[in-house]
Amino acid sequence: MGQRLSKIYTRTGDQGETGLADGRRVSKDHPRVEAMGEVDSLNSQLGLLLAELQLQLPACPALAELQQVLAPCQHRLFDLGGELAMPDYQAVTAAHIGQLEQAIDRWNEELGPLQNFILPGGSRLIAQAHVCRSEARTAERRCQQLNALEALRPTLLAYLNRLSDLLFVASRLIAKRQGIAEILWQEAEKPD
Template sequence: MVVLNKIYTRTGDKGDTALGNGDRVAKNAARVNAYGTVDETNATLGLARLHATGELDAALARIQNDLFDLGADLCRPDMEKDAESEYPPLRMADAQVTRLETEIDAMNKDLSPLRSFILPGGSALAAHLHLCRTVSRRAERLAVELALSEPVNPAAVKYLNRLSDWMFVAARVANDNGNSDVLWVPGANR
């Protein structure tokens, strides 16, 4: 159970912050950038949910919860100590990646194949989902960059990769199953 009774602590006033294991690092450290951008992705999902209903809204709520799991995973650098820890940290699981894949396949089965790239837009929900897609793609790039120098749970990177795909397909669903997609017309304004 998390209890937050004091919101400001002043401990980060000099530009550092605590990771999940208590280590202090600069606020612009690669790990902080990665999980901070996961948090930003979650905030964009909150905006998208203002326009979502039904099963799509329920799926977005599940993803928002997963993103807190992902942030918790990325803020703990000491993966090699997980097995010996009295309280093992929360780590992303391959089952979460598989769930995204299953949902992508279910959404995609009723969509027509694409014959052009899609411009972000159409409905308000689709536009927001495209924003979610691009922010999650940035989070993925930062997690991959982090993994080049520090241990990162492979399931965390896979999840971010699938998430941007999920957002793309969900945006098509939000655009009347692709019927209201805004298609790119190469060289249209020359």
Template sequence: MKIYTKSGDKGETSLVAGVRVPKFADRVEAYGTCDEANSQIGLALALLPATEEWKELQDVFHVIQTKLFHVGAELATPEGKKVGWPIAEEDVTFLEEQIDMLDAKLPPLTNFILPGGHPAAAAFHVSRTVVRRAERKAVHVAQQEQVNPSVVKYLNRLSDYLFVVARHINKETSAVEKTLHE
């Protein structure tokens, strides 16, 4: 099988179930942004030190990246078609549990934090902003067509988790976390 199909050469692509749409369609923008977020998360993970202490976090992200792929698949599935891997409330709960676990180990927020610090933390901050964009695009699709409400919740919690992960990395690597000047 060749990697190229030539089927998109005229500016259209296929959603799940073969429905053809323009490459700028709202669903394509939404699932494409999820793909971008997933790639950015992969880059952020690659910037983590290659030590055993980060294995648990990497394992959690293996689950998250798989679920983010599923989010994209849901957004690529036209209304009325069956979704192969639906996002469920327990997926949202999983993220909430991960947020609570990491956040409990962090100093309380007293000011807005500027993205940066350790290179991996900075990359997770970029991931967070891409996920926020994916969330906005998913909300836009949901205003026009039926979208599983857990998809939007998942993206919302994922961006929160990425923020906490960036803070966690900065704490564990003793990187300075800069805040706004008052």
């Protein structure tokens, strides 16, 4: 692959702009940079979830499947970030979305129907899956904001949407496989 970065700091961004791979310079709060940043944040949170899963494997080997499904998602998110940085680059495909959908369907079959809204929590691992889910939704919103200005490929947007769905189902599956009860939302009592 060769050397990608010979120098980490370039000083070219000190004035509030950054360079895109196509040579354009944009402000660091440009919607494209915002979208790239949110995808990066999601990828970092997913890395934390994967590290937590790895720690739990000795006590709960049934979590290995989640790790196998989620680990490639980090690579796809990096690809997705590449698509945002280099608008002509295309890496995320409909097949990648299909892989997420297959996992969602398989896991949902094991879980059964959702009986009520659930709250993030129950264990650190479950809560981290929910953090990733909410980060995926934020990344999707930022990409939709960019899409309103500069059209993005529908596949890119669909991947983020499906990934957030996968992470929601993953949180439920973690709870089930760890034997932890989901925290069900309880509606506030209404005043008389």
